[in-house]
Amino acid sequence: MALDLHPSQDFARLTERSADYHRMAVALDWLAERWQERPSLDEAAEAVGLSPFHFQRIFTRWAGVSPKTFVSAIAHAEARRSLEAGASVLDAAYDAGLSGPSRLHDLFIAQEAVTPGEVRRRGEGMTLRHGWAPTPFGRGLFVMAERGLAGLAFSDGDDEATHADMHRRFPAADWVRDDAVAAAAAVQAFAGGHGPMPLVLIGSPFHIQVWKALLRIPAGATSTYGQIAAWAGKPRAYQATGGAIGANPISLLIPCHRAIAKDGRLTGYHWGLARKAAMLGIEAVAAAG
Numbered sequence: 001m002a003l004d005l006h007p008s009q010d011f012a013r014l015t016e017r018s019a020d021y022h023r024m025a026v027a028l029d030w031l032a033e034r035w036q037e038r039p040s041l042d043e044a045a046e047a048v049g050l051s052p053f054h055f056q057r058i059f060t061r062w063a064g065v066s067p068k069t070f071v072s073a074i075a076h077a078e079a080r081r082s083l084e085a086g087a088s089v090l091d092a093a094y095d096a097g098l099s100g101p102s103r104l105h106d107l108f109i110a111q112e113a114v115t116p117g118e119v120r121r122r123g124e125g126m127t128l129r130h131g132w133a134p135t136p137f138g139r140g141l142f143v144m145a146e147r148g149l150a151g152l153a154f155s156d157g158d159d160e161a162t163h164a165d166m167h168r169r170f171p172a173a174d175w176v177r178d179d180a181v182a183a184a185a186a187v188q189a190f191a192g193g194h195g196p197m198p199l200v201l202i203g204s205p206f207h208i209q210v211w212k213a214l215l216r217i218p219a220g221a222t223s224t225y226g227q228i229a230a231w232a233g234k235p236r237a238y239q240a241t242g243g244a245i246g247a248n249p250i251s252l253l254i255p256c257h258r259a260i261a262k263d264g265r266l267t268g269y270h271w272g273l274a275r276k277a278a279m280l281g282i283e284a285v286a287a288a289g
Contacts, residue, residue, distance in 0.1 A: 020058050024059060036075075125172075126150075127145075128175050129144045131179035132182055135190055137154055137275055140153070140182075141153045141155065141159075142189075152252065153251060153271065170249075199254065202249070203244075203247065214258065215254060218287075220288070225245070
């Protein structure tokens with residue numbers, strides 16, 4: 001196949017981003033080291049030898065987000081780690097370099113439409129029986145609440161990491177190992193046993209709205225993040241909707257794999273893009289008869 005040797009607009013943009021890389025790499029390192037200090041745009045621009053206007057423009061063009069949004073994302077990730085490790089909301093706020101719980105509340109609402117308290121209380125007062133069983137998409141970790149399936153994850157060989165990831169979603173629950181329950185759940189979910197699998201949605205109200213919106217996408221079809229945000233009642237909340245989709249604890253049965261980018265790209269999937277492609281492919285074949 002002959003290559004197109006004429007520079008395209010896409011190639012020009014790629015060239016531009018390549019030229020920006022070294023300067024922006026310095027900026028990313030600088031921000032990553034000082035994010036708790038909440039550096040101003042002027043300070044960050046001065047560190048890389050640019051005017052604030054040009055730094056904002058080049059950084060946003062290269063990273064896809066503004067410097068302020070980048071710093072907020074680091075703070076949000078740090079605060080979530082603190083909460084999942086058992087820290088109080090106050091301590092998590094200080095760990096994230098914030099002045100107090102109200103700032104932390106605002107940060108979590110902006111990032112994923114969930115409060116810090118809801119993150120910390122997930123699974124409180126519940127007993128979750130969990131175990132491993134085979135599925136068409138590899139080894140599956142099934143998490144069962146009293147009324148139905150609360151979690152389904154897949155392992156690619158590191159069972160411990162998969163279990164730790166699922167445990168972080170429900171840190172306050174009482175976890176009990178039960179592979180027999182997992183085997184029964186696998187048969188019901190994937191082998192047509194005893195009717196459809198009942199699902200138990202444990203999350204913030206907005207997250208549950210997004211997960212219910214995902215259930216509207218039929219097998220063999222896909223929807224964009226914007227469409228899902230609209231179905232969830234927050235048509236402009238793209239970032240929070242993406243966070244809710246990424247937080248979905250019940251893989252496949254709540255079909256977050258059917259969420260794609262506006263341009264048709266598969267984008268990220270918590271359990272691997274290869275598995276997402278396999279799920280979509282099998283559904284497409286089944287839908288085609």
